[in-house]
Amino acid sequence: MLIPAEYRLINGSRLDAVPACLYRARANSHARQLAQADWLIRERSSGIYIATLQGSGLRFLKRSPAAQQRFEAVNELLAAADGAASHLSLTDLEPLHAELGIDAEAYSRQVGLSAVPEPVQLEYAGRDCFRRPLWLAYDAAKAWARMQSAAVSDDVRLQAISGYRSAHYQMGIFRRKSARGIPLHDILAVNAAPGFSEHHSGRAIDIGTPGEAPALESFENTPAFDWLNRNAAAFGFRMSYARGNAHGISYEPWHWFWIGSDQD
Ligand SMILES: [Zn+2]
Known part of the structure; x- marks a missing residue:
């Protein structure tokens, strides 16, 4: 669970989550979605913006053929936010x-x-x-x-x-x-x-x-x-x-x- 307006960076193995209000949209078409979101989810290896979370509503910023994989990665990230592990492996x-x-x-x-x-x-x-x-x-x-x-x-x-x-x-x-x-x-x-x-x-x-x-x-x-x-x-x-x-x-x-x- 990610609590809105918490100023934390959360690392999963493939994705991270940051407060959306701290980051600017890289494409005009994403500005509104980002402005309304609580969290921005990025791919760690590339820094590419993947999705936003508003409350529990997840919205992907790009359609991707690997959407299923991305869902799995987001779930893993959300589990990391609640998990006991203090550090990545x-x-x-x-x-x-x-x-x-x-x-x-x-x-x-x-x-x-x-x-x-x-x-x-x-x-x-x-x-x-x-x-x-x-x-x-x-x-x-x-x-x-x-x-x-x-x-x-x-x-x-x-x-x-x-x-x-x-x-x-x-x-x-x-x-x-x-x-x-x-x-x-x-x-x-x-x-x-x-x-x-x-x-x-x-x-x-x-x-x-x-x-x-x-x-x-x-x-x-x-x-x-x-x-x-x-x-x-x-x-x-x-x-x-x-x-x-x-x-x-x-x-x-x-x-x-x-x-x-x-x-x-
Ligand atoms: Zn240094």
Whole structure:
């Protein structure tokens, strides 16, 4: 059961559901349907809008020969919203790794990263600096809100550049780069393999500040970064990828991970 006007993102293995009011229609013909709906249901692998839910009324946005399959997928998604599972299964990653030709266990050993399960439910945490809805794990969202307002009291503005991202989103990055002829080895030097990004957990936030281009090393010279270094730990956040980190991941002064707080 999806309750109207709950600001959550709900993940099924193939589909997700988001509050319809947070998203714009991509086709004029869908604008009205979306405006009246409580929930928008999307295909996770492509981001394509599949259907809307208004109360218990399900309406598909496109006729599809695979309608039966879609009904099954929607039912599975609705069951996920009520289910006991807190995270998606890591076996969902196997087809992605097979497509890329990545041996997940060898990769994990090599870079010292573990696969990161995605939460079934994520909390709306306002909008990011691109005005996209920002999704975070529940406790991370609360900690982020507390940290942002504490920074404001010190005249420092922290902006989210990006929060939760799915393994499918990460897969899209790999597909686009591969299509441009970039070898897998070179992509892996910059991007974590799908399934291995801390962003999948809903506990990682790329943080920026107004007037500063997002996700650049120069963020380390801003008052915002200085403030984070002095205060983020008190809110349970730590910077994941320092200079010369053991994972061989490039220095990312903007990437912070919520490990939990002593205050809670
Ligand atoms: Zn990041």
